[in-house]
Amino acid sequence: MACALSIAYTSSLSPSASRSRSRSPSPSPFPFTFHRGHCLLCYAFPELKSQPDRITNKPNPADTTSNLPRSTNFDDHFGKVVRLRQSHWKGGQQKEERRRLQKADAISSQEALDLFDQLMAAKNPPTSIRQLNQHLATYTRTLRNPYPTVFLLFTRLTQADGLGPDKVTYAILMDCCARTNRINLMFGFLGRFLKEGRRANAVIFSPILKHLCWEKRTGEAAIVVLDKMPKLSFIPNVISYNILINGLCKKGEIVEAFNILDVMVSKGHEPDVMTYNTLIDGLCKKDEIEKALNFLYVMISKGHEPNVVTYSTLIDGLCKQGEIEKALDFLDVMVSKGHEPNVVTYNTLIDGMCKKGEAEEALNFLDVMVSKGHEPNVVTYSTLIDGLWKKGETEKALSFLDVMVSKGHEPDVVTCSTLIDGLCKKGEIEKALDFLDIMVSKGHEPNVVTYSILIDGLCKTGEFQKALYFLDVMVSKGLEPNVVTYSTLIDGLCKTGEIEKAFDFLDVMVSKGHEPNVVTYNTLIHGLCKNGEIEKALDFLDVMVSKRHEPNVVTYNTLIDWLCKKGEPEKALHFLDVMISKGLVPDVMTYSALQNILQ
Template sequence: MGNLSTHYPTILSLFNRLARPRGISPDVCTYSVCIDCCTRVNQVDLTFVLLGRLLKDRLRPDPMVFTPLLKGLCRDNRITEAAAMVFDKMPKLGCPPDLISYTTLIKGYCSAGKTSSATELLEKMIGKGGEFKPDVITFNTVIDGLCKEDAVNKAFSLFEQMHPLGVRPDTVTYSTLINGLCKQGAIEKALKLLDCMASKALEPNVVTYNTLVDGLCKKRLLENPGKLLQYIIYKGHKPDVVTYNAVINALCKKEENEKAKKFLKDMISRGVQPNVVTYNTIMDGLCKMNKLQNAMKWLDEMVSKGVSPDIVTYSIIMDALCKEGKTDKVEELLDDMISRGVQPNVVTYTTLLGGLCKMKELEKAKKCMREMVSKGISPNVVTWNIIIDAFCTTDDVMNILVNMVLNHGAQDYSAYVSLIKAYVKRGNIDEAMCVLKRIKQEGLKLDIDAYSPIHGMLIEMGREDDAKDLIAQMNEKKADD
């Protein structure tokens, strides 16, 4: 049917013709189709108009009418309205929700991060004695939501309830649980579940294997990645770029870059094209081994292969260049990066600032700071610390630092803390106290990071009574919080 949104006016026009006097009266199925079309083109509010017309035509809706409406509300994160529809509106209209209605709402809860509500609804369904017995899709939805929230034990509890209810777990169920276990580092349990899966005559898919490969690699338990890849291929599955990336990443961390390059060649020979993550992984491994020139060659190769570098690519190379003191090359790379449409972020500028400050190129660092602020990029705590270490004894840059804090401080608590540290390093205790006062006025939550530098300096100055007062203020603030 092509792009449905282009047919939207035609659908409505046809529907209106049907609804005209003396025309063919739309039935429930017609309304259902029209409501579904409206939600697919993000016109959820219009579905309520259609629902009103359906009721005006004295038609009795069925759950098929409400399902697309529920999907649209959940997609737009209007979960409260969706729940009211299921628990209140539908029963009042003589249309009790069915399994699909409940499953749709459960999926909406999970997508909105309300997994506890989804679990509660699933348990109600289980407790209704089979009236709305959940199916494998319902269970998979909640199990996936729980695993994403790292509540794997709760997910297993639901998994164990499936069999007594006559619901057979499928490949998705097992893959989801294996993924949850791998993220927790429970690789042995994940492997046991894989064996259990095989005993149930369920075939793992490439997603299952990718999860295991990634988990095994991160735990450094995969002695011979090649054998596992051969096994995956033997089982009839084609390893994809995710599979290879996990293995290549593991090899690079073990500084086995030659093996990593062999796997890269193998993946290409099997028709799997490397992506930006593949190249970034290899370049990062080389840079950590102080092989910057080799990494630069890989950058040229990825560009020649039509793979566009991203912000991570440039950050890896820039960091390595800065460590070697090649700040001019970093500035060239920054220009190249911008020309390719990759916008620098706070990490980019912080990396460059760190390199410039390390090389004592303070004028270039000041220019970098101004450029960063002009682009609306707020410094992070690492940026502030670099600036303070390099410039806190320099009056003109101290003014830049103060202006930066005034521009960004209300949005960034670390900016104020950094300014306090800068004043303390300069011996300006009164200025540091003023910044502390400003933090309070901004309504930001104070912690030990703000008080500690001032307290230390007061002790050094012999102002013990003032130091005690400061501690009292801090304790009073904690009590208020």
């Protein structure tokens, strides 16, 4: 019998590629090409057992949990799975806390297989496919290396009498493939599903949409939702639209996300709480807090009650804007509506207070948090250490480090990076480098943030060659420099007058898929002005605006200052007018730059 269809991912689906396919006389019904080839289902083809992804009954060496002693206690196994599901689905709980619970209730691959067999053998009452799917979904999210176990359980389901995989089972299996980066297998299972003559629905496409959005290929995800699914009579549901909207928001494409919302509503789908929460979060992350608050009122007017996630998102957005009082007002509203703040909410407010320099208020709020029965975690302590360190209260910061360790919380990369950042800001680079050595010796591998902090500190002290050395170290360890890293290096080059090299780094940054932010543009505009290239700076301002980056007070202050210095007061006053018309308030720096021409 011919093997199941395997689906190969054969194109990157650029817009031009999709257009060319749409003109083809026999367009493919999917955004990928079907072909008969070698089967990806190992159990059906014994000759493939030598492949790295083979499935056997032997414990997987990569899954260290499989080496745990076997237990035959059904209740013990079942209790673990229930606790794992509860710890995963407790949405407001801090991720670090969920990981702790999952580690405490770790279930091995063999235990999962034993439990699943017992569930399938149950006769009074028989286990439903829905219950089995719940267990498969839990294993997908909690086992260290879930694919071999989930695949084997899927195989047993296909061979069981009276039971068999349904649409949800296939969706879980495809999701497992996406999570473990077995993308060809994911499309292979979709091919098998369709070959069996099953009727697909929106659920089946969810793993594909999640994968595309996770890889920031939102254009392709939009094609699947808006074009391919309807053509195949698979009507996208609210979940399909939510996945796409979430992907667009995470990519910072808020306008496009709201366009999809309009399409969703026009198709008769009512946005749910998750839709509103996703868009509010996207607006907050773009610093559009007023729009986020307006959208909250739209949400309420449509009869949707904000939940803990909604309030926590808005509190986080307000804190990032320095609006601590408004954030505390929202906390009061949240409590009055019967929503109990969680560790994430408290950590957000403590972080906002620390960033505003209100370390004492943050410490008082810590007492409130503890009095409400919430145990501070690594994030709480790291935030307070950072806030105290930046306030110059070194002793208090170190005492909190001691408290943190005494409470059983091992300082993590974030904590260590915080301390390194504090030393760099005090100009104590040598101590920062010593602490880096201690950090590594304790088994904490520096991450992108750690290296970016060191690079920034070295650039600020004029040690640019050392900064480049750490960039090389960072890349050699497989870490990808981010916008902050590149912006820091660009700033260092601008300060030393090496504008051409700064723009070379900008080109590298863009080629790596990193979009320059307002800070990057401001740095280069200042560098050009300082180098006497005002016209180029003005041209670069146009580029900045064309890329949808709104100039801020710093941008206009820089241009006004250097235009005044160059003796072009009319242009300087023009930018003052533009600045005010944009709703930006001139500050001390603005008037200081204008003082000579205003006298």
